[in-house]
Amino acid sequence: MANIAGRKRNDALTRLLADRTNLTPSMFKEIAKKYFKNCCAYCNDDQKPLTKEHVVTNKDFGTLEPNNVIPCCRECNDDKRERDWREYAKEKGSRFIKQIEARILGYKPLDLEELRNRPDPYIKVSD
Numbered sequence: 001m002a003n004i005a006g007r008k009r010n011d012a013l014t015r016l017l018a019d020r021t022n023l024t025p026s027m028f029k030e031i032a033k034k035y036f037k038n039c040c041a042y043c044n045d046d047q048k049p050l051t052k053e054h055v056v057t058n059k060d061f062g063t064l065e066p067n068n069v070i071p072c073c074r075e076c077n078d079d080k081r082e083r084d085w086r087e088y089a090k091e092k093g094s095r096f097i098k099q100i101e102a103r104i105l106g107y108k109p110l111d112l113e114e115l116r117n118r119p120d121p122y123i124k125v126s127d
């Protein structure tokens with residue numbers, strides 16, 4: 001019984017995250033081209049395949065929303081890990097610091113407290 005409730009809660013959280021994570025592959029391509037000239041936002045390389053990088057990290061409950069995503073090569077993505085983007089961008093000599101700032105302007109990471117207190121439509125409260 002507890003397992004079923006737990007699974008349902010996970011489904012609900014997955015749906016909430018999916019609602020906020022509305023980044024399509026074409027949107028990501030557009031962001032990479034328009035704001036970053038198809039370069040890695042950190043090392044400036046324009047030859048490597050680009051991955052999606054969370055500016056506000058997973059650790060800080062950042063999601064893959066358009067305003068929290070920048071293009072980044074695999075090496076930088078693996079190397080940066082959960083470090084603050086400003087620190088890493090400086091270390092790599094990024095020429096895209098203003099562009100990264102502009103992307104995340106107004107971005108709000110998930111508020112876990114708010115999520116916890118939100119009525120969960122997927123869990124039936126038994127009487």
Ligand SMILES: [Zn+2]
Nearest residue numbers: 040043073076
């Ligand atoms: Zn890079």
